[in-house]
Amino acid sequence: PETFNAFYNLLEHSFSPLKLDDYSALNTLSVDDFIASKNGFHTVSSLVTLENNHVDALKAQFKNTPNTMVIDRQAINETLLGHLKSDFNTLILYSFAVVVLLLFLFYRNLKLTLVTCIPIMLTWCITIGIMGLFHIEFNIFNVIISTFIFGLGIDYSIFITNGLMQQQQTGIDTLPTYKTSVILSVITTLLGVGVLIFAKHPALYSISIVTIIGITSALLVAFTIQPILYDLLILKKRTLN
Structure with missing residues (x-):
């Protein structure tokens, strides 16, 4: 009961x-x-x-409801990312302009500066093209890592230019030594960051895939196109003279 x-x-x-x-x-x-x-x-x-x-x-x-505001998180994130991309592109241009100026002051030769800078631009264009081809979009995470890739591409171009110059001046084939240094840098970078491609988190995966594309593009451009540019702008010009 x-x-x-x-x-x-x-x-x-x-x-x-x-x-x-x-x-x-x-x-x-x-x-x-x-x-x-x-x-x-x-x-x-x-x-x-x-x-x-x-x-x-x-x-x-809820447009006319008093004391009420609708906040769209996705729209806010997209707006933030849009401003971030715009600022990023501007900063890249500023950085590239400073790099060109420093290289010109260091080499004191416009053609050597072009030999070093053109591969940097090509690397960036190839990276953006491959990302667009595979529908890989920029986000807050891989935009930040892109600056790291941009810096490594500059380093690789400088190494190859210096190796080509030393090889021309001394007559000794020292370029393989510089190439070995670049390859070691690529390997360590891919082992450190590229391994994140196996991560299940989308942000970590995007960082990894952009790093792999950028570093590989920088390596291929530095090893193939840059020596051709050096031959066309430096060696052939001096041969004609």
């Missing part, structure tokens, strides 16, 4: 709304993530998950 006494007592219990302090006792619900108060201003957030084709309808539904 007393089996349902707890239920009857619950019906006769006087309930009242819970206070925010009562919710803090629940480990499964973080109130601080949804309710914030500062300087007398209070905000309450509600998370809504929906399909992309319903986003505009939801925004329209």
Whole structure:
């Protein structure tokens, strides 16, 4: 007979709304993530998950609701990434201009500067082209690693130019030594960063795939196109003279 006494007592219990302090006792619900108060201003957030084709309808539904704002996280992230790409392209141009100036001051020869700078531009163009071919998009993570690839491409071009110059001046085939240094740098870089291609996390995978494409492109351009440029702009010119 007393089996349902707890239920009857619950019906006769006087309930009242819970206070925010009562919710803090629940480990499964973080109130601080949804309710914030500062300087007398209070905000309450509600998370809504929906399909992309319903986003505009939801925004329209709450457009004229007072004290209510709809925040689209995906739109914010896309805007942030767009500004990041724009700033990144600008910074790349500034960096490349400084690199060209430093190389010209170091070599004091416009043709040597071109021999070193053209492979850098080609590497960047090839990298962007391959990414577009395989539909690999830039994100916050691989944009950052791209600066690292850009710097390594500059190093490889400088090494090969110096090796070609020393080989021409001394008559000794020293270029293989420089190529070995570049290959060792490529191997260590791929072992350190390229191995992330086996990661299941999309961000780590994108960092790895962009690194592999960029470093491989820099290696191929430095070993194939750069010696041809040196022959065309330096050796043949001096032979004619």
